Amino acid sequence: MSATIEEYQLGETPWLVVTGDRFSAFRMLGERQAHRIRALAKDSNAIRKLQTRASAPRTAELLAEVRKQSESIYPEPWSELVAMAQGADVPLNSLVLLNLRGDLGAEERLGCTDLAFRDRDALFLAHNEDGAAEFQPYCVMLTLRLDGEPAVTTWWYPGFLPSNTVTFNQYGLVWGIDNVRVAAPTGAPGRHFVARALQSSRSVSEVVERLRDEPSAGGFAYTVGQFGYPHAIQIETAAGHYAYRSTQHSGESLLWHTNHLLLLPSHLDTATENSLTRARTASTWTIPDSGPVDWCLQQLAVAPMPEGVRRDAAGDDLLVTLATFVVDLSAADVLVAARGHEATRIAAFDLINGRPGSQRPQSYEASSALNGRQ
Numbered sequence: 001m002s003a004t005i006e007e008y009q010l011g012e013t014p015w016l017v018v019t020g021d022r023f024s025a026f027r028m029l030g031e032r033q034a035h036r037i038r039a040l041a042k043d044s045n046a047i048r049k050l051q052t053r054a055s056a057p058r059t060a061e062l063l064a065e066v067r068k069q070s071e072s073i074y075p076e077p078w079s080e081l082v083a084m085a086q087g088a089d090v091p092l093n094s095l096v097l098l099n100l101r102g103d104l105g106a107e108e109r110l111g112c113t114d115l116a117f118r119d120r121d122a123l124f125l126a127h128n129e130d131g132a133a134e135f136q137p138y139c140v141m142l143t144l145r146l147d148g149e150p151a152v153t154t155w156w157y158p159g160f161l162p163s164n165t166v167t168f169n170q171y172g173l174v175w176g177i178d179n180v181r182v183a184a185p186t187g188a189p190g191r192h193f194v195a196r197a198l199q200s201s202r203s204v205s206e207v208v209e210r211l212r213d214e215p216s217a218g219g220f221a222y223t224v225g226q227f228g229y230p231h232a233i234q235i236e237t238a239a240g241h242y243a244y245r246s247t248q249h250s251g252e253s254l255l256w257h258t259n260h261l262l263l264l265p266s267h268l269d270t271a272t273e274n275s276l277t278r279a280r281t282a283s284t285w286t287i288p289d290s291g292p293v294d295w296c297l298q299q300l301a302v303a304p305m306p307e308g309v310r311r312d313a314a315g316d317d318l319l320v321t322l323a324t325f326v327v328d329l330s331a332a333d334v335l336v337a338a339r340g341h342e343a344t345r346i347a348a349f350d351l352i353n354g355r356p357g358s359q360r361p362q363s364y365e366a367s368s369a370l371n372g373r374q
Contacts, residue, residue, distance in 0.1 A: 003028045008356040010336060011344035013323075015141040016156075017354030022146050026080040029142075030087020036138040036158035037088040041095055044134055050097045059104055065187040066103050066217045067096055074193040077161055084159070098159055100190045102179055103218035110179035110259070111319050112165075113278055113300060113309045114223035115285070116232030117254040118247060119292045122330040125225045125232060126296040127166045127176030129155050129323045133313050136322055136339060143354035152199045153352050155323055163196035164220075166325050168334070168352045171202045172227035174327050178257050180219030181270045186239040191216035194237075204229055208244055215240035219269060221257045227332045227348060236261055238268045256282035258309075274317050278309045293335055296326045301337045335362055 003020025005028055016032070018025045030037060041047055053059050071078045081099065085092040102108050111130035116123070131139075135157055142156035150170035154162040166176045177195065194216040201207045204226050211222065219238035225231075231248040234255050243263035247253055258278040260271035288295035299308045301324035310321045326335040327348070334351050337343035346359040 005029065005032055006354065008354075010141045010346065010351075010356065010359060011338060011361070012341040013139070013141055013336070013338045015143070015354075015356065017143040017145065019145040020147065022076065022149075023079055023083045025144065025146055026083035027087040030084040032087075033140075033158045034088040034090075036140075037084070037095075038090055039138055040135065040157065040159045041088070041090045041098060044132075046101070046132060046134075047094060047098065050101050053104060053107065054097060062104055062185060062187070062217075063097075063100060066100055066185070066190050069187060069217070070100070070189040070193045073189050074197050077163075077193045077196040080196070081161060088159070090159070095159055099161055099192045100217075102181075103185050103190045103216070105183070105185060108179070108181065109272060109274075109318065110181075111274065111311065112176065112178045113256070113258050113282065114176040114178055114221070115254065115256040115282065115296070115300075116223050116225060116234070116247065117287050117292075119287055122292070122328060123225060123230065123232060124292050124296065125174055125176065125223060125327045125329055126300055127223070127325045128300045128309060128311075128321050129165050129325070130311050130319045131157070131322050132318060133320045136320065139322055141336075143352070145354060150200055151353050153354070155325075161192045161196045163192050163199065167195075167199055168348065169199055169201070170352055172229075172332070172348075173201060173204070173207065173224065174226065174329065174348075175207070175222045175224040176325065178221040178223075179259050180221055180236065180238050180261060181259065181272070182217075182219040182239045182268060183270050184239060184268075185217040186215065188215045188217045188240055191218045191220050191237070195220060204231075204233055208233060208235060211235050211237055211244075212242050215242075219261075221261075223255065223257060225327070225329045227329055229329070232329075234263070236263045238264055241265075241268060254285060254287055256285065258282065274305075274311075277306050281306055281309055293326050293328070297324060297335070297337060297343065300324045300326075
């Protein structure tokens with residue numbers, strides 16, 4: 001059993017392409033990215049806060065149950081976490097805490113924004129990846145080509161299962177994920193484990209069915225599309241509950257989501273004012289007359305809150321928009337605008353399979369706005 005890692009750049013963002021058997025691949029990934037993993041799992045504010053939370057008796061009891069369920073129901077993703085911890089020489093408990101942080105109650109103030117809409121004959125999906133500013137230097141694009149598994153590419157926080165941001169898989173599925181702050185998590189597997197296993201799905205209908213049948217302790221909202229499929233789907237999962245809508249059945253041609261529940265009962269989550277502000281902005285969006293990609297970039301990557309939904313760690317908001325993805329699901333084309341860098345366009349299946357050759361810079365009017373705050 002063996003693995004290899006190739007290193008490329010997607011624009012100016014590091015891009016790792018990992019090939020081989022699951023355990024060897026994640027162990028090597030842990031070794032190669034040990035400095036980044038240690039920065040997040042040993043030295044970050046996030047891990048220190050989580051360790052304090054986990055010491056409370058009620059949280060410790062919930063953590064033990066969610067950990068048990070994650071390991072027993074999703075042994076393959078669990079083995080990936082074990083291998084990564086071994087390779088990076090960090091305590092497994094630290095990586096478990098990072099990956100279960102959204103399954104332990106509503107204290108985490110995590111974010112993201114997603115939207116999907118049809119423009120004439122084309123379908124678009126866009127995702128803002130918002131995270132702690134301290135994570136910015138460590139994020140990479142990651143392509144996994146594991147033996148017997150479909151190729152998958154994600155935006156990756158080292159130390160995390162590659163599942164909680166934006167996903168592209170070999171079957172042409174694409175989804176962005178928004179954190180949902182569940183008020184009372186249930187004793188089920190962690191949401192990162194559910195989302196990682198979901199990446200083997202072959203169709204939109206399979207994604208819908210699996211999220212219906214595979215509950216998670218915490219909550220995620222998924223905005224899902226597939227290259228060549230005519231509709232986008234939004235799915236909310238929260239503490240064993242589930243709901244979905246689509247551009248086909250909802251009567252809405254534009255779907256958006258921030259970090260609170262829109263479809264499930266509101267008592268299941270705890271909405272932050274930041275999420276509500278972005279929701280008010282998103283609720284004013286209408287399908288653009290022309291230039292849908294530039295319009296997405298303007299709303300998500302360029303215009304700060306409340307004019308748009310870009311986050312800049314301003315006021316009491318500790319998060320920043322780390323990257324924006326705009327996906328043309330009809331043309332199988334992806335634009336990636338990482339914070340502080342020029343946008344890059346790439347053919348979707350080259351991104352999915354770890355082939356950097358088709359990428360090209362993409363200029364847009366206000367690209368300098370991304371460079372204003374790091």
